[in-house]
Amino acid sequence: MHIALILSQPPGYSETFFKSKIKGLQASGYRVSLYVQKTDSTFKTCKVYKLPKVYKNTLFQLFALFWVLLRLMPYARRVIRFVRLEQEHQHKNTQILKNIYINANLLKSNVDWLHFGFATLALQREHVAKAIGAKMAVSLRGFDIDVYPMKHPNCYATLWQNVDKVHAISKYTMNQGYYHGLPKTVASAIITPAVKWGNTEQRNASKTTKIITVGRLHWMKGYLDILEALSLLKTTSDNFHYQIIGIGPEEEAIKFTIHQLGLQNHVTLLGQQSHDSVFKYIEQAEVYLQYSHSEGFCNAVLEAQALGKLCVVSDGGGLPENIIDGETGWVVSKRQPKLLAKTLESVIALDDVIKSQFSKQAKARVQHQFTLEQQRAKFVEFYKTKY
Template identity: 30%
Template sequence: MKIALVTNAFPSVSETFIYNHAAGLRAAGLDVTVIAARPSRDGHMFSDFDGLKYDGPIVQAILSGSAGTSLGRLAGHLSGAGARDIALWQRARKLYGLNRRAFRAWLLAMPLAGFDIVHFEYSGLAIAWIDALPLLAGSRLVTSCRGAAEQITPLAVPERAGALRKIFGIVDRVHCVSEDMRTTCLRYGLELDRAFINRPAIDISRFKRSTPYVARTAGPYRLLSTGRLHWKKGVEFALIAVRALVDQGLDVQYEIIGAGHDEEHLRFSADDLRLNDHVVFAGKRSSTEVRAALERCDVYLLPSLSEGLSNAALEAMAMELPVVTTTAGGMAEAITDGVDGIIVPPRAPDRMAAAVSALLADGPRRVAMGRAARGRLEEAFTLERQIRVYLAEYDVLGRSPPRASGSC
């Protein structure tokens, strides 16, 4: 079975879950090709990656990068063009006429042609490729729904709601990362029997402690958040919680790993809250460096306002850390409050501070909660389980009748 995974940049240090998806499918014996919408800037950050390796092809989409780069890719592709590319062009002309839309659809479709299954890792990518989808006769189409593209974008860009409805009517299957995400997608016309849930997964052979968790009884206590610096991650509320902890006389250091457009805002907030001696902005780090930071940490914070189901929090749980998370998205599907983590409402820094303070005052509870978190990961969030679900879905799709040309 030939599978194309369509993603943004590959590999990406902020999307190691997609790297693991591709590597896991390859390890299971599938013929996998990654189609990248734009070039990666993170390749060097995988030089120390000690997990399952992806060793398959990475193909850049023709329409990625500058116009000159796209023309170069087109020329390279056309030099080996055959009957399949000619047939794609004929379909594009029949559907759209002899115009720019037909030409663009053809360019988008060419790298995806000939695969049994084309899986878009984000619904936004499926929408970007929407004109190309009717050209992919014989391919079964899957899109993943992971978070902001479904929870936030339709609220800010009303036409996105219509685009989601259209995509949900075109693709064969819709992968949702949580029950909460499926509920969100149902609002935009997703048919229940077209959806499947496959929750995020962690390579627990990589994310495991090299030394036992030690419950420190005195500061400095290390708090940690990891992920893209975006307002939806709610880091400003964690900063307010840290200010409350400092005001209680607790010696805490809060490390923030990640980069993004919200960094300037967060740096200002940390300074305005007089936290410069307590907060470290560590920038983007490799997966191996994140794992080392987790091992140094006492409590992990996930202050998000919006989530599908956080891979970052699952990594912390795998490292036997007590996690304080909000109820955002599907987090309550991963964590049982008071057992393998603590759940607080979003935008409630006082509640987050109280939860952290209680954990820091009770070392044995931190140890027990961390062990329970690891057990929860081993039970329900392993990479092996996730790959089995994908394989079962792909197998059913592979045996289903192919879509007729132009039926989208």
């Protein structure tokens, strides 16, 4: 079986979900090809094909269009089927021509499945699978099903009519799909992220409690609420230091808030780090904090639990599925900095025996329910199961 995975670019250092999926399918005898908009020469896990580039220069674009159409001539029957499907949905000729261009490499592919790693990547590509005689799958992860449809109502209407099977990383993202129009009759499966299990655990020997978050600097991650909570925590306990790993558009706002709240000595922005470095930073921390407004699931929280860290998360999106409140960590209502401050204060003040109990329970749950072996087996079954 040949599976084409469509992503914007090859999986990066932190995107272990996609890497483990590809390796797992290959180990099970499946052929996997990756179709991307932007290539990365360092990615060698599978064959990578670049999707046609859209040029701003009109002359360049016309030449590229001519060249792509010329190379599509041996696949004329597929192109004709694609055009007819597009016409049935009353797409204008200019849009159809554009869709032929951006999907040229996919129209030439000989695969059994087209799997779009994010729902947004399937837009304007909804008819490709039928045109080439393949099945189509799509994954629902976070922003693509949580925020994008709110900005673009009914954007997935055509996708829902053509998709053969849907993968969601949590019950929350699956329900968001239904909320935004996905028929419950469409075959689906929930396959959560997973982590490589290890017994490594490091305790912070200093009196200062190290708290850490890994995530892009984006409003969705709730950093301003976290900083407000830390400013409240500072009035009762001064022995903490908070680190943020990530880059993003809200860096300026975060830095300004740190300065405004007088947290310069308590917060450090570490920027982008390699996966190995992220692992080491989490190892050295005692508390992992993910106070996002919403998360599809959050692999970083799983990794922190696997390392025995005390995890405090919001109730946004799929995070309550990641943590069992009061057993493997703490779930705090989102957008409530005062409540978050109180929770952090109580967690820091816990007896070492109780902290150790939470740590062991978190590690045990990850070890038994979120392993790479389980994830790989579920994906193999995903493509085998009849629907």
